[in-house]
Amino acid sequence: MSNTMQIRLITLFVVLWILLWVSTFNMHHRIDFNGQPSVEDAAAQKVRQEVEARLTHLADKLEAAEADLESLIVDAMQQRNEQSANLRGPTLELAKDVDGSNGVDDDGRKARQSVSGPVKEVPLTIAVEEHTTSSPAQKTGGHQSRGLHAGHPILDLDDDAFFETPVNELMSQYGGIQGGGSCENDFGNGLIDRWRATGQTYCAPRSPSGSSIKCYLVKQTRHHGTGDQLCLASNVLLDTRDFTDSGITNKVMADYKNTKHMDEAYIHYRKGTLQGNCDLDSSKWKKEHFPGWNNDWRSAFESVADDNLQCDVWEDQPTLLLQRDTFANFFHNSEDFVNTFIALAVLKWSKKDLQLILADLYPMGPFWDLWGKVFKGLRPPLTAWDLKEKYGGKKVCYRNLAIGILGAASPVTVASWQTPCKHTPLVRAYADYVVRGLELVQEPALWTSKTVTVTWMARRASSMWPERRFCDSEHSFFRCEDWQHLNMRPLGRMVRNDQEVVKALRTLEDVEWPNGVKVVFRDVDFNVLSFEEQIQIDVTTDVMVGPHGAGLMHNIFMPDRAVLLELHIDGSGANMHFHNLAKWQGRTYMTSTMKNPIPTNQITSLVSQAIRNVAA
Incomplete structure (x- = not known):
């Protein structure tokens, strides 16, 4: 120069x-x-x-x-x-x-x-x-990363490192958070350190081999209540009879159906379902310290006098028990996915020996690959149905049983206002963890390709209600005969001139773009794809455009150069979740409030601007 x-x-x-x-x-x-x-x-x-x-x-x-x-x-x-x-x-x-x-x-x-x-x-x-063709190998838990994906060390891990490295160590390699203020303590490694530092004994052991419960109650910025909870119980007993009692499970499912899904598919456990021979601290063991379904497990716990728990089975592997917020909404399901990632980081656990227990009565659902592949170590996750089948009402004792974080307490939900935070370790490391777990890592050359792929996130009423679509009379509490009355699921915020928009956006393939850029347009309805197919679309998308809705959670899996264009139609736009997620990932975010039907010249102009940003 x-x-x-x-x-x-x-x-x-x-x-x-x-x-x-x-x-x-x-x-x-x-x-x-x-x-x-x-x-x-x-x-x-x-x-x-x-x-x-x-x-x-x-x-x-x-x-x-x-x-x-x-x-x-x-x-x-x-x-x-x-x-x-x-x-x-x-x-x-x-x-x-x-x-x-x-x-x-x-x-x-x-x-x-x-x-x-x-x-x-x-x-x-x-x-x-x-910019170099290679970089020095990064040490990760005694293993080496190839260093091919700059800024994304998890993507370069070999299988052993990915399985064996504690999640907190994986996340710690993602620094450089921007935004100042409370960003580091809300969405960075500081959040993990702060959550872990709150650990206190809630139930003290009576002997070296006795039960104990240590809980981590953190107060997140602007979140209501007294805090969000994660607990680790050692040498405790889980009585699985509530899962085998058809009177209990049938009532849960009847309430779920009769309230049109307003009641969640959760068992309200009998006292003694969880037992330990430890002394509770009454100043801490309070309802206000256990939000949502966490309180069901608080009320289910009983401190017993017996020094020796009456166990039928002992399980030695670290076990994380949680209850899903739902099973078929990707944004709300992601609350639980992110919280699981946080819990593993706070506890300094890897996924290698992890046993997941999903104690809700929901069926597997469309995003099961995330539980069954990404968070699966040597053991597949267990649903409530699996607990019934595997243990048949036995009393199962655990060396280490963690009670997970309430879905609605996830940082991705709590922060509904526009934050100044960008390039956050939590979202970047989590997104890479998912992509690596599904083995969908792309070659780095794709990130600088002259081809810019535009994906239209179609919002169409193209699938059955999830209760009917994912029912399973043989392996879940969601019996198919209970959901035959449900047909195609209606959706709000559907683009009224969807096909006109698709036709207009497809013409961008014929435009002569600067710098030799070529545009490829894809019209994608995620409702008809498997979860792996959805993430495969994400990691090969450069411009994601669609109406406000849960599907825009997918933007966090796109390449760094990608742009999210969120369309606010039909009065949507009250929260800033997808703006924040895009910024937390470190990518470009664009938005526009539009009429519905959408003016095609308006949307093609915006998408053209997004393409130019990618190509710059």
């Missing part, structure tokens, strides 16, 4: 920094953390409007500067490539960070969102990365 070019870049950075600093200074002195006036007086609204106008003006300047800077970078890269085509060295990469402010309104005009926090996201970041 010439000296003149360097001077221009440095000067531009200084100007941008001063503009951003001045705006941020004014805003931080006049607006509180939530973007509301810090003094509720007559002038507060005027002050906020002044700051918003200042930020909008700043954003306009930054957009113009971004275009200039991108042009400078491209020129510099071309010069350097001409001078040293055969040399390896650092390259400048324009980081992509496009939010709703780059959307388009219903009339086709450029739309800009109002400020919702103390600092408007500035879509301009320069990242300098060393």
